[in-house]
Amino acid sequence: MLESLITSKTRIRLLLKFFLNPAHGAYLRELAQEFEESTNSVRVELNRMAESGLIESKEEGRTKVYRANQAHPLFPEISRIVAKTVGFDRLIEQVIQRLGNVKFAFVTGDYARGIDSGLIDLVLVGAIDETYLASLTKKVEGLIEKKIRTLALTLEEFRKLEGKFREEPHFVVWDGDSHAASKIS
Template identity: 70%
Template sequence: MLESLITSKTRARLLLKFFLNPGTSAYLRGLADEFGESTNGVRVELNRLSEAGLLECADEGRTKVYRANTAHPLFPELQRIAAKTLGIDQVVEQVIRRLGNVEMAFVTGDYARGIDSGLIDLVLVGEIDRSYFDHLSDKIEKLIGRKIRGLILTREELSRLKGRLEAENALLLWDGDGKTG
């Protein structure tokens, strides 16, 4: 979806990387390695996005580190577009709302880091029927063209794994108040 609107594949990948999870920060060489592209091509797109005010750039030693500019007026819209591009919005709407007592939902792994790997790691917290989750996941996978790997936790299990989720930059999609991230 995003690639049809934005003709630069690198620019589209950068937008997904930074706007899917605004806590993500990266530097030029790391992005070039991750995308399998030249540093010059990535640098051009980073400069364009920075000049447009969509990315912030900070010096950390001799390295420039980039992150999403969450204060930019288009930030919320770009974040929603990134989620829709990956199909995460459909996971929230189609799966989570139908499972009953879902207290929280997170995306971890590649998608939380803004990498479209084709596998969405979804962590659900609450009293959830695993077989119904698997049934709904199969339907959604066909709809969005990505595999969903689910981990269902109780509130107690979440508290034991909280540090690990924070370390993985888990992206909150849903909380008990019905809000999405």
């Protein structure tokens, strides 16, 4: 979808990287290596996005770290477009809301790092019917054309593992119980 609006593949990758998980930052060489592109081509796009105010940079030692500018007036809309491109909007609508008692759900793995790998790691916490989850997941995979790997945990199971989740990049996609979801933030 974004490819029809934006012709620069590097710019699309940067939008996905920074707007899938806006709290996650990255530096130039890391991005060039991840995208398998020259630092110059990545720098040009970073500069354009920084000039427009879509991303911001901060010096951390001798390294400049870039991240999404969450104060930009278009931030919410761009985040929604990126989420729709990845398919999170349909994932949330089709899977999570139909499962009933989901306390919260969050994405980990590549997408939480801002990498569009085609595999979405989704953790659901609550009283979840895993058989129904498996059938819904298959349906949604066909809709969004991405593979979904789910992990269903009870609240007690999550509490035992929450330290590990807190250490890894993640972002909440469903917050049915704001108190519980804030534990991993």
